[in-house]
Amino acid sequence: xxxxxxxxxxxxxxxxxxxxxxxxxxxxxxxxxxxxxxxxxxxxxxxxxxxxxxxxxxxxxxxxxxxxxxxxxxxxxxxxxxxxxxx
Amino acid sequence: xxxxxxxxxxxxxxxxxxxxxxxxxxxxxxxxxxxxxxxxxxxxxxxxxxxxxxxxxxxxxxxxxxxxxxxxxxxxxxxxxxxxxxxxxxxxxxxxxxxxxxxxxxxxxxxxxxxxxxxxxxxxxxxxxxxxxxxxxxxxxxxxxxx
Numbered sequence: 001x002x003x004x005x006x007x008x009x010x011x012x013x014x015x016x017x018x019x020x021x022x023x024x025x026x027x028x029x030x031x032x033x034x035x036x037x038x039x040x041x042x043x044x045x046x047x048x049x050x051x052x053x054x055x056x057x058x059x060x061x062x063x064x065x066x067x068x069x070x071x072x073x074x075x076x077x078x079x080x081x082x083x084x085x086x087x
Numbered sequence: 088x089x090x091x092x093x094x095x096x097x098x099x100x101x102x103x104x105x106x107x108x109x110x111x112x113x114x115x116x117x118x119x120x121x122x123x124x125x126x127x128x129x130x131x132x133x134x135x136x137x138x139x140x141x142x143x144x145x146x147x148x149x150x151x152x153x154x155x156x157x158x159x160x161x162x163x164x165x166x167x168x169x170x171x172x173x174x175x176x177x178x179x180x181x182x183x184x185x186x187x188x189x190x191x192x193x194x195x196x197x198x199x200x201x202x203x204x205x206x207x208x209x210x211x212x213x214x215x216x217x218x219x220x221x222x223x224x225x226x227x228x229x230x231x232x233x234x
């Protein structure tokens with residue numbers, strides 16, 4: 001499974017989310033490849049689940065994908081709740 | 088010493104209030120501009136980014152981390168902190184909490200700042216510490232909480 005985390009520039013907040021997603025996966029005992037990138041590159045990358053902040057994901061148009069839109073990217077419980085729904 | 092603490096040393100400001108998020112980003116960037124870590128156009132680029140993509144730099148309630156691309160004017164990877172005691176709105180949505188702490192991030196390339204981000208992530212997960220930083224009266228007290 002591949003999880004792609006995105007932010008506007010693919011530098012700051014997406015890396016924070018990557019760290020947080022990895023923490024949640026570890027807790028759940030799930031193995032997955034997690035990577036971070038910027039919004040425009042994300043459109044061309046194939047992944048099983050796409051993750052981003054809610055405000056940003058409104059700009060991410062891609063059909064038929066599993067998406068996780070986070071209100072608070074630092075909230076591990078929110079990440080876990082949304083992630084579990086797709087596992 | 089944590090890299091985060093080292094970067095923030097002499098780059099922390101505390102103010103009572105400010106009229107807009109744009110002004111807040113400009114003020115928060117000032118120490119980094121003075122130290123030649125970023126160029127003036129980087130400040131504009133951070134503001135443009137938020138205008139284009141929305142206030143996604145608000146990482147969690149009360150905390151924002153404006154940033155842009157390395158090629159938009161970062162000379163050296165860096166970080167500064169501005170605390171606004173009464174907070175400033177980043178979103179037009181009145182229900183969203185105001186931002187009290189702004190971390191300006193300047194990333195020189197795709198990975199030289201990752202250690203910094205990872206230490207910041209650990210800090211942001213410590214709710215008590217964040218609460219204490221928001222309540223801290225001056226720069227030194229804030230710096231002492233980052234260890």
